[in-house]
Amino acid sequence: MVHIANPILKNGELEGIKEVLDSGMLAQGEVVADFEEEFADYLGAGYAKAISNGTAALDVAMKAIGVEEGDEVITSPFSFIASANCILFQGAKPVFADIKENTFNLDPEKMEEKITDDTKAILPVHLFGQPADMKAFVDIAEDHDLFLVEDCAQAHGAEFDGRKVGSIGDIGTFSFYPTKNMTTGEGGMVVTDEERLSEKADLVRDHGQSEKYTHDMLGYNLRMTNIAASIGRAQLDRLDDWNDKRRANAEMLTSRIEGIEGLTPPAVADGVKHVFHQYVVKVEDDYPLERKELREKLHENDIGTAVHYPKVIPEQPLYKEKGYDGREYENANECAEKVFSLPIHPKVSEDDIEDMLGVLEV
Numbered sequence: 001m002v003h004i005a006n007p008i009l010k011n012g013e014l015e016g017i018k019e020v021l022d023s024g025m026l027a028q029g030e031v032v033a034d035f036e037e038e039f040a041d042y043l044g045a046g047y048a049k050a051i052s053n054g055t056a057a058l059d060v061a062m063k064a065i066g067v068e069e070g071d072e073v074i075t076s077p078f079s080f081i082a083s084a085n086c087i088l089f090q091g092a093k094p095v096f097a098d099i100k101e102n103t104f105n106l107d108p109e110k111m112e113e114k115i116t117d118d119t120k121a122i123l124p125v126h127l128f129g130q131p132a133d134m135k136a137f138v139d140i141a142e143d144h145d146l147f148l149v150e151d152c153a154q155a156h157g158a159e160f161d162g163r164k165v166g167s168i169g170d171i172g173t174f175s176f177y178p179t180k181n182m183t184t185g186e187g188g189m190v191v192t193d194e195e196r197l198s199e200k201a202d203l204v205r206d207h208g209q210s211e212k213y214t215h216d217m218l219g220y221n222l223r224m225t226n227i228a229a230s231i232g233r234a235q236l237d238r239l240d241d242w243n244d245k246r247r248a249n250a251e252m253l254t255s256r257i258e259g260i261e262g263l264t265p266p267a268v269a270d271g272v273k274h275v276f277h278q279y280v281v282k283v284e285d286d287y288p289l290e291r292k293e294l295r296e297k298l299h300e301n302d303i304g305t306a307v308h309y310p311k312v313i314p315e316q317p318l319y320k321e322k323g324y325d326g327r328e329y330e331n332a333n334e335c336a337e338k339v340f341s342l343p344i345h346p347k348v349s350e351d352d353i354e355d356m357l358g359v360l361e362v
């Protein structure tokens with residue numbers, strides 16, 4: 001079976017874990033600090049703070065920039081739910097704007113129309129490994145004096161105009177869930193160039209503790225363990241090679257899918273380095289099979305698929321209950337109806353790709 005995700009482990013990871021176990025220092029300590037430094041260096045960011053998972057990293061970022069009740073934050077309706085829930089956690093209001101249909105990312109023009117006096121921040125998501133249009137978002141954030149937060153959960157190593165995502169806005173967040181381009185088991189990271197924001201993130205993740213048993217603010221325990229960080233360090237060493245393999249796989253698929261009537265391969269925007277966290281294909285009306293039928297056929301041929309995402313966030317029961325109506329986001333809805341993801345991770349071989357194409361080329 002070619003699974004939709006399949007992390008590569010057990011190389012440097014085992015040695016790293018053994019060293020941590022031998023040291024007896026399991027909780028956040030030196031290994032976490034080393035991982036933070038290496039991750040910040042990799043991105044070209046000033047500071048990185050390791051967090052227990054990507055959802056918590058978004059929550060920490062929102063708190064670091066001071067989002068609170070009465071504020072609005074604009075994000076994408078076509079993402080994993082955490083991209084919007086981090087706003088709800090603050091008692092603030094998530095505001096959605098439609099995406100661009102070809103890149104699946106937040107449309108800057110549509111986003112700008114949603115800015116009000118209450119808007120505090122904008123939160124583009126670099127979905128499926130493709131950077132959002134950061135030039136436009138940086139300009140809009142500056143023009144309207146807004147914080148720019150990057151959700152990079154799916155885009156480790158992706159670049160916009162030669163800069164790594166996460167290092168472009170005021171603050172960026174990552175997830176290291178096992179399906180991601182690199183993992184720590186569960187884990188996350190907050191990155192920023194601003195010392196003030198990094199200090200706040202540090203407090204939020206550790207009981208608001210500025211010194212041992214001195215608590216300046218309300219905080220949680222959202223720390224990463226040394227065990228998780230040791231896995232992350234080994235993974236970071238190989239991230240670029242894995243991303244190259246994802247891109248090579250994507251090129252192979254796209255060159256052939258372009259020739260199949262009724263299937264639209266994922267677009268790559270100009271000036272970006274896409275890291276293909278997911279390879280997302282659109283099944284158009286003139287394809288001989290419906291999305292469901294095509295996915296069933298792929299599964300019968302031992303090829304795993306997934307739908308990222310079958311429903312726009314404001315159409316989720318949680319949001320409908322709050323009075324949201326997701327139907328206005330036409331492009332996002334169209335994608336939710338038509339897309340599905342094929343395996344693209346570094347363990348996918350040329351033979352696997354031929355097998356996929358054999359099913360797609362009906």
Ligand SMILES: Cc1ncc(COP(=O)(O)O)c(C=O)c1O
Pocket residue numbers: 053054055056058079080082083125151153154174175176177187188
């Ligand atoms: C875009 C996006 N944001 C945030 C998250 C949350 O990360 P985690 O699962 O580590 O909490 C994810 C995870 O899938 C994600 O895809």
